[in-house]
Structures are given as structure tokens and as C-alpha cells.
Amino acid sequence: MAPEPPAFVRLAAHPLRWSLLTALAGRDLRVRELVEHVGQPQNLVSYHLRLLRDGGLVAVTRSSYDGRDSYYHLDLDRCSAALTATGTALHPGLLREPAPVRPGITVLFVCTGNSSRSPIAAALLRQRTGGRVAATSAGSHPKAALHPEAVRVLAEEFGIDVAGQRPRHLDTVAGQRFDHVITVCDKVREVCPAFPHRRHWSIPDPAAAPGPGAFRRTAAELDTRVRHLLPELGAAQDKEVPS
CATH class of the missing domain: 3.40.50.2300 (Response regulator)
Known part of the structure; x- marks a missing residue:
């Protein structure tokens, strides 16, 4: 029997979930902002956000300014570990060091x-x-x-x-x-x-x-x-x- 794809691949391969992950890359967003970004109904977006939360890739915090709002963000360490494990599962040669930051930014x-x-x-x-x-x-x-x-x-x-x-x-x-x-x-x-x-x-x-x-x-x-x-x-x- 062929091995199952890693959990990260199964979660991230869905087009809507991938859109949510990429939207949250580097910035925290509220549900309504994610709904606008992906152009899908809120109930569908919330469903897929729950799957990403259950999989440990996305976390949520209550807004410290307006308690009625919540911000979603990537759990960067969990995503990094999942991506590393995914690359290693396919071939260890896929791992590489990130480009160094040069002066000027x-x-x-x-x-x-x-x-x-x-x-x-x-x-x-x-x-x-x-x-x-x-x-x-x-x-x-x-x-x-x-x-x-x-x-x-x-x-x-x-x-x-x-x-x-x-x-x-x-x-x-x-x-x-x-x-x-x-x-x-x-x-x-x-x-x-x-x-x-x-x-x-x-x-x-x-x-x-x-x-x-x-x-x-x-x-x-x-x-x-x-x-x-x-x-x-x-x-x-x-x-x-x-x-």
C-alpha cells in the first residue's frame, strides 16, 4: 500500500485552505477580511479555518482592542516543522538554507x-x-x-x-x-x-x-x-x- 501523504499536504492541498494559509502568511487577519480575500461565504471560510486550527497550522486570538473581533494567524513554528517533515518525507535534498538578509532594508x-x-x-x-x-x-x-x-x-x-x-x-x-x-x-x-x-x-x-x-x-x-x-x-x- 502506498504511504499516505503527510498531514500538511492533506490540509494545505485544498485550494481554499491554501488561499487562507497564503493570506495569513506574514499578517494576521479577521474572518471578514479572509472572506473578502477568498471571495467565499463566511460559513465555508469558518469551516476550513476550523480544520486548519484542528491541524495546528492556524491559531486565533481575541482582539485586545475590540473583544468582538478575533485575529487568525499562522503558527509559524508548527508550519515550519510540518514543511520540514514534508520535504524530508519526499527527499532530504529538498531542504535548503534561506537567503541571508543584506543591508538596506x-x-x-x-x-x-x-x-x-x-x-x-x-x-x-x-x-x-x-x-x-x-x-x-x-x-x-x-x-x-x-x-x-x-x-x-x-x-x-x-x-x-x-x-x-x-x-x-x-x-x-x-x-x-x-x-x-x-x-x-x-x-x-x-x-x-x-x-x-x-x-x-x-x-x-x-x-x-x-x-x-x-x-x-x-x-x-x-x-x-x-x-x-x-x-x-x-x-x-x-x-x-x-x-
Whole structure:
């Protein structure tokens, strides 16, 4: 008897599910946005989203701005592991290293207060690329100072010192060109100016989360997102280089 295709292939091979996965690649979206993207009825989209959730490829979080909304996103580590297993099942030679990120890319992370999520994300991207990516952050309503827990977690978990950094307003980067703009809180997504190449990561505010460890979990989630952003940045540069 022929072996069954890997679970990832069985899930992702359906045209509508593949459309949902590709729509969620790199950005978090609400159901109505996914319905508009794929042009299918909401009940059908919800059914296939449930299959993707049951298969561990897609996760959902309640909007921290409007509790009636939810954002869907890819579980990037699970997808990466599933893709690796799928490639290995076919032939080990199919695995390859992603293209390295060269200098020249500019990325702006935006949240409301610019005191935790966006500065954490920018610091992690700078570290992951050795400073080759010019990553900065700003807020629609910046706080007076970085949250002390954000400063502590970056120092203790990643060896990054941002103690001298101060939140900045979006107005301070108005008119600047960015290759990528990433909103990291649900509220600012609704008020952020219409930057080109914008995407959304739905990251709850760790300062509003109950219990200990919220900032550590937020930094870990942002680090995962940043790690999976790097191959995309490298691939985009490769496409720009003439052969």
C-alpha cells in the first residue's frame, strides 16, 4: 500500500485552505477580511479555518482592542516543522538554507504606546540581522518611557540594552520611506496611517495581561515572528537583484 501523504499536504492541498494559509502568511487577519480575500461565504471560510486550527497550522486570538473581533494567524513554528517533515518525507535534498538578509532594508514597527511591543520587535530584528536591517519603532500615542519590564526582558533573555531608548511618536517618522511597516497591536491598526507594504501582527499588550511572565511570553512570540520574517526579507532582496 502506498504511504499516505503527510498531514500538511492533506490540509494545505485544498485550494481554499491554501488561499487562507497564503493570506495569513506574514499578517494576521479577521474572518471578514479572509472572506473578502477568498471571495467565499463566511460559513465555508469558518469551516476550513476550523480544520486548519484542528491541524495546528492556524491559531486565533481575541482582539485586545475590540473583544468582538478575533485575529487568525499562522503558527509559524508548527508550519515550519510540518514543511520540514514534508520535504524530508519526499527527499532530504529538498531542504535548503534561506537567503541571508543584506543591508538596506528598512522596517518600522508600530504600536500605541511604543513602550513595549514595538521597541521589543525592533530590537530583536536588529539583533537577528546583526544591524543589517534598519529597524525602528513608533507609537500613535507614545508613553513617557519604555516599560521597565520590556527593558528587563530584553536585557535578561536576549542580552539587548535599550535602557537609553525613549518612545517616539509616529509623527517623527512621517515622510520617511519604509520597506515594511508592521503594526503589533490591534488598536493602532485602526488608526495607523496608510503606509505602503503594511502588515499586522496581533500581539496582546503584556502590560494588560494577568499573571507573571507576560513580557517574557510577548518577547518570545515576537522573536518567533521576527525569525520567520527573515527568510522573507532575504527572498525579497534576491528578487530585486538583476540576474
